[in-house]
Amino acid sequence: MSGKSTLTITDNRTGKTYEVAVDPNGTIKALDLRQIKVDAEDFGLMTYDPAFTNTASCKSAITFIDGDKGILEYRGYPIEQLAEKSSFLEVAWLLLHGELPTKSELAEFTHRVTHHTYVHENLKKLMDGFRHDAHPMGILISSVGALATFYPESKEIFDVPKRERHIMRLIAKMPTLGAMAYRHSMGFPYVFPDNELSYTGNFLSMMKKMAEPRYKVDPVLEKALDVLFILHADHEQNCSTNAMRGVGSAHTDPYSAVAGATAALYGPLHGGANEAVLRMLREIGSLANVPAFVKEVKEGKGEKRLMGFGHRVYKNYDPRATVIKKLAEQVFEVTGRNPLLDIAVELERIALEDDYFIKRKLYPNVDFYSGLIYEALGFPTDFFTVLFAIPRTAGWLAQWKELLGDADQKIARPRQIYTGATRRDYVPMDAR
Numbered sequence: 489m490s491g492k493s494t495l496t497i498t499d500n501r502t503g504k505t506y507e508v509a510v511d512p513n514g515t516i517k518a519l520d521l522r523q524i525k526v527d528a529e530d531f532g533l534m535t536y537d538p539a540f541t542n543t544a545s546c547k548s549a550i551t552f553i554d555g556d557k558g559i560l561e562y563r564g565y566p567i568e569q570l571a572e573k574s575s576f577l578e579v580a581w582l583l584l585h586g587e588l589p590t591k592s593e594l595a596e597f598t599h600r601v602t603h604h605t606y607v608h609e610n611l612k613k614l615m616d617g618f619r620h621d622a623h624p625m626g627i628l629i630s631s632v633g634a635l636a637t638f639y640p641e642s643k644e645i646f647d648v649p650k651r652e653r654h655i656m657r658l659i660a661k662m663p664t665l666g667a668m669a670y671r672h673s674m675g676f677p678y679v680f681p682d683n684e685l686s687y688t689g690n691f692l693s694m695m696k697k698m699a700e701p702r703y704k705v706d707p708v709l710e711k712a713l714d715v716l717f718i719l720h721a722d723h724e725q726n727c728s729t730n731a732m733r734g735v736g737s738a739h740t741d742p743y744s745a746v747a748g749a750t751a752a753l754y755g756p757l758h759g760g761a762n763e764a765v766l767r768m769l770r771e772i773g774s775l776a777n778v779p780a781f782v783k784e785v786k787e788g789k790g791e792k793r794l795m796g797f798g799h800r801v802y803k804n805y806d807p808r809a810t811v812i813k814k815l816a817e818q819v820f821e822v823t824g825r826n827p828l829l830d831i832a833v834e835l836e837r838i839a840l841e842d843d844y845f846i847k848r849k850l851y852p853n854v855d856f857y858s859g860l861i862y863e864a865l866g867f868p869t870d871f872f873t874v875l876f877a878i879p880r881t882a883g884w885l886a887q888w889k890e891l892l893g894d895a896d897q898k899i900a901r902p903r904q905i906y907t908g909a910t911r912r913d914y915v916p917m918d919a920r
């Protein structure tokens with residue numbers, strides 16, 4: 489090490505040499521490359537990085553991941569400790585404010601979230617407009633976006649007290665919207681929030697309550713859902729968070745930005761994977777079919793994937809998958825064992841011994857086992873991604889807040905490499 493924090497670049501096209509600063513974080517500023525030109529007319533050097541595989545789009549103090557070691561921390565706290573000792577609302581506060589809440593801060597936050605779970609009656613009419621078989625994620629995207637029209641002052645994103653109120657409202661109302669989407673698809677009446685219950689207890693009540701005067705929440709299942717919510721609360725610059733920041737960079741209100749992030753999460757390569765895992769396990773059907781399925785994936789050369797495996801950042805076991813695998817056992821003690829678990833365990837065993845997966849560092853991710861628990865909790869497969877969107881809202885909002893306070897940020901606007909036709913004259917219709 490020479491001690492000099494710069495990078496010397498020689499442009500072999502011109503023979504010129506440039507020196508650019510290397511940040512202590514090990515990054516160079518992409519704009520520093522713009523000075524590298526072949527002549528005065530040249531726009532200057534750019535990097536080409538589709539899907540941001542090697543580009544940091546922000547500085548963030550929220551979530552740390554070491555993908556090679558399989559480490560995940562929120563604000564420095566290891567995910568395993570938070571899953572064991574914390575609660576989802578405490579974690580939401582931690583993500584949003586940077587520190588664990590004091591007793592009174594948590595009590596006040598819990599009280600405010602609990603008392604903002606109701607949605608405007610007109611939202612029911614919006615829900616009623618969807619077909620009976622509408623996918624709950626489609627309903628969630630639309631209904632959370634619609635909330636912006638009920639709170640026009642949410643556009644005042646630099647008014648800090650107002651901004652905090654809308655953040656709290658979003659965390660409070662996402663479970664209500666999710667549960668309404670489910671009840672609509674089942675043809676069941678909507679259930680009003682119950683302020684006496686915990687965040688996840690109330691959510692279970694809004695999902696499951698039928699004719700009984702009060703829904704009796706099973707404490708093991710309530711806790712399991714809370715742990716799942718903690719595990720899903722944030723994951724640094726993933727696809728939906730990037731969407732949240734992208735939309736938010738235009739200074740859009742938080743409801744519309746969360747609708748955009750929810751839409752990104754819907755995709756099968758992202759939050760939709762938990763749903764895809766269950767469909768895959770059902771397709772495999774029995775332990776005997778596992779080797780043939782793995783063979784098909786390997787021969788498919790990327791066409792057919794082992795859903796719930798692989799991650800852009802983790803090149804080791806996803807630490808959330810470790811917690812979820814243990815949690816599954818606790819849940820199954822209450823609900824009975826999901827027979828698909830045996831297929832999942834066998835699939836994991838075979839894949840982890842197979843060269844194809846070893847070479848590509850493909851390990852189970854968060855979605856591999858979560859769907860099995862969701863199914864044991866009685867949630868339909870279509871609903872799984874909603875169960876990801878509800879807790880991730882806390883992370884999206886923490887990242888959005890950070891973006892708005894970051895002087896380095898501007899409206900997100902990537903460059904492109906134009907590959908289309910060069911200038912040509914319009915061809916009249918009869919000459920084409």
Ligand code: CMC
Nearest residue numbers: 757758759761789790793794795796797798799800848853
């Ligand atoms: N099954 C089989 N092969 C795979 C898989 C898989 N699940 N994932 C990656 N590969 C192969 C891929 O075909 C490629 O092989 P080759 O080098 O021969 O072309 C190599 O591994 C690298 O894959 P990639 O597509 O370049 O990797 P990526 O970082 O772009 O994709 C991923 C990451 C998560 C989209 C991908 O691993 C995948 O599609 N996994 C299945 C879907 C899934 O479980 N998604 C949930 C992710 S975790 C939660 C979340 O983000 O919401």
